[in-house]
Amino acid sequence: MMIQLLHAAFVYQSPDGEVEALRDVSFDVQEGEFCSIVGPSGCGKSTLLSALAGLERLSGGSLELDGEPVCGPSRKVGFMPQRDQLFEWRSIWGNVTLGLTVRGENTPQRQAHVRELLERYGLADFAQKRPSQLSGGMRQRCALIRTLAAQPKVLLLDEPFSALDYQTRLAVSADIYRIIRQEGKTALLVTHDISEAISLSDRVVVLSHRPAVVKSIHRLTQLQGVPPLQRRDHPAFAGYFKSIWKELEVHEG
Numbered sequence: 469m470m471i472q473l474l475h476a477a478f479v480y481q482s483p484d485g486e487v488e489a490l491r492d493v494s495f496d497v498q499e500g501e502f503c504s505i506v507g508p509s510g511c512g513k514s515t516l517l518s519a520l521a522g523l524e525r526l527s528g529g530s531l532e533l534d535g536e537p538v539c540g541p542s543r544k545v546g547f548m549p550q551r552d553q554l555f556e557w558r559s560i561w562g563n564v565t566l567g568l569t570v571r572g573e574n575t576p577q578r579q580a581h582v583r584e585l586l587e588r589y590g591l592a593d594f595a596q597k598r599p600s601q602l603s604g605g606m607r608q609r610c611a612l613i614r615t616l617a618a619q620p621k622v623l624l625l626d627e628p629f630s631a632l633d634y635q636t637r638l639a640v641s642a643d644i645y646r647i648i649r650q651e652g653k654t655a656l657l658v659t660h661d662i663s664e665a666i667s668l669s670d671r672v673v674v675l676s677h678r679p680a681v682v683k684s685i686h687r688l689t690q691l692q693g694v695p696p697l698q699r700r701d702h703p704a705f706a707g708y709f710k711s712i713w714k715e716l717e718v719h720e721g
């Protein structure tokens with residue numbers, strides 16, 4: 469098991485008192501699985517990602533990553549944020565190797581790996597260009613390669629497509645999905661977009677209103693092996709959408 473959360477609880481200590489963000493969150497993510505988390509605004513999704521990234525320590529329950537308890541940031545975890553956060557003054561090569569440079573890991577082997585990734589995913593000819601010369605989709609791909617450069621086992625994706633317009637978003641999410649699959653990474657995506665969750669995931673975890681508990685887990689068996697864009701036209705799509713939407717709506721109301 470790559471991620472194992474058991475009765476995870478988290479309480480923020482703020483000047484105004486305690487804020488209970490997570491009450492009882494249990495689920496597993498298998499190696500190589502793509503799992504999404506959806507839930508109402510403010511229910512604790514980012515808190516959960518912070519705990520997985522080792523940035524916040526749970527107040528209760530347990531969290532294991534690749535068989536080991538999480539007690540701080542780990543190299544096994546890579547993070548893809550809401551915006552690509554590329555540095556405009558650095559070249560694409562400078563951006564994708566930045567993390568390696570900062571950590572003192574910019575070895576010939578690591579560089580060869582990054583060069584291979586750029587080639588495999590069509591960015592080799594852009595290595596010396598600036599981020600502003602790339603399309604939104606290529607920038608996201610570049611951000612993903614920067615994350616993959618550290619050779620993480622797990623990718624945490626926090627609404628990585630939310631800054632893109634709808635059309636671009638569909639194409640880019642399918643592209644990012646393909647790369648994550650091809651590289652055999654385990655992925656955990658947080659999104660507000662139910663359609664996006666269904667089009668990308670093996671399973672969707674639905675969280676309740678804060679303090680979060682797991683409302684349900686949907687295994688998208690009928691969509692197994694169907695690529696993201698085709699999933700939206702698949703006869704099973706609407707059924708999954710309806711049941712997830714209903715669960716979110718009941719708690720919003």
Ligand SMILES: Nc1ncnc2c1ncn2[C@@H]1O[C@H](COP(=O)(O)OP(=O)(O)OP(=O)(O)O)[C@@H](O)[C@H]1O
Nearest residue numbers: 480482487489508509510511512513514515516678
């Ligand atoms: N540092 C903090 N101190 C106190 N409360 C906090 C702190 N950070 C977050 N919270 C509260 O904890 C709850 C969960 O926040 P979190 O950001 O994890 O939710 P979310 O599901 O990611 O939200 P959104 O869907 O809006 O991105 C929210 O009610 C938030 O106001």
